[in-house]
Amino acid sequence: MASPNQKVENMFATTRTICAGRFLIDIPASATVVYGDLWGPYEIERYPNEAANIEAYLSRYAEKLKEDRSFASKQLLGPHSMLGKVVKGAAPGQRLFFGVDRGSSIFYEIYSLMPVGADLFVQIGTSSHKDYASVVEILNSTARRIEPLRENGVPTYSGFCIDGALIKDDIESDVEKVQMGVRLQEFPDVHFSIEMTRKDFRVESDAIEPRLEEARRRAFAMGWGSWYSRIKTLRKGDRTLGPWKGFEVLVHIPSRKEIGESHDFNFVALGIPKNPQVPTIDMKLDTGVHDNRPGAVKPSVTDEEALDIWDRITKSIRLRPVASSK
Known part of the structure; x- marks a missing residue:
């Protein structure tokens, strides 16, 4: 039986593995990779x-x-x-x-x-x-x-x-940071991004839960309560992903004034301070993106397809194995 997400299935039929920070990620062979901030340690x-x-x-x-x-x-x-x-x-x-x-x-x-x-x-x-x-x-x-x-x-x-x-590796770096985005040829409006940073201290404000509560509070304070209540939650809660124990929220945002509907997926884990194998990680997937603005165009994927893309990429992230130095 054909997959209900056949276009996504076809896109991932051939993948390539890329190295980001100390980790490996599998992405469609047709996808392109763009980089943001890179630090090591400057x-x-x-x-x-x-x-x-x-x-x-x-x-x-x-x-x-x-x-x-x-x-x-x-x-x-x-x-x-x-x-x-x-x-x-x-x-x-x-x-x-x-x-x-x-x-x-x-x-x-x-x-x-x-x-x-x-x-x-x-x-x-x-x-x-x-x-x-x-x-x-x-x-x-x-x-x-x-x-x-x-x-x-x-x-x-x-x-x-x-x-x-x-x-x-030679000496321990003060900072390791990589920002990377994945652009899908088959779905140009779907943007996946990941940021991994090795930090010396746990920064609680990086967590996603307080940001969600602040967004809800601001929406109601500005009179957008009706719009906020129509946000469709596809998945939300604690998630263990490889070495990370974090929090995930995947929503479909309705249109508002000049901004169209879009998907907003986010996973954040604070990692373990000073441990380069468990850095702070922040992953996002946005749809309807044009000129880096989510909701600028109609999303080219359904909820089910967006979830499928998200899970295929995020589940592929793993620590890169290295040969023994002995």
Whole structure:
């Protein structure tokens, strides 16, 4: 008998496995992946096929500094300032550029430019003049440990996957964060996203339950009680997913004024502080999305199809196995 969700069944007939953070996720082979914030431990940006253009990037940062130099003060303007200097890093081809942090006139914004295969990765750290050497060492450590991630390959050794690269384990990172979105060719308005962050402390405000209560309170306070009461709950409650014990709420939101109907699925687990194998996780699925606005177009999936897509992706998430170091 044919599946009632035959289009979803066909979409998942061929899948591919991607590495995100320390985990693996199975997605349709036709899907595309987009990345948001990546931290390990500082913010990292990828520029595909730009490794050969590192000098051009250094020139851009130098031009930017001409505009930002007026923000600098104290030691950054002294005789021993590193402002505007370019130095070699610890890894082959790596360069470090010292700019100024606009948010603090006495802090450097240090750019670490790292050629990784054909790509250029730029990691950005901030530091006072007194402590910049320690920040440079962290940036150098990342540059020593980052290497290309094969497009269809899954690494077998321990590390943290980001967009197009793996940061191999060496020392414990202060922060590991990956934001990733999955876009479905067959259902362009359906957006799945996941964020995983290793944190040192449990942040109770990240939990989904208080946010739900605040949303309900605000809806009634603003006179939207009738609309709120028509939200259709498809599933809600505690859910154990792999190493996580979290909370899930899956709803179908009715249209309101200029905003059309949509699905809003969310799973949040606070994880275990300082444990990279159980980070805080926040997963979402939205429908009716156009220009990143849920409810902008009519959803292309039914409730049943949305649930099917959600379960297939979320149930596939598992810790990436690594070879023993012995």
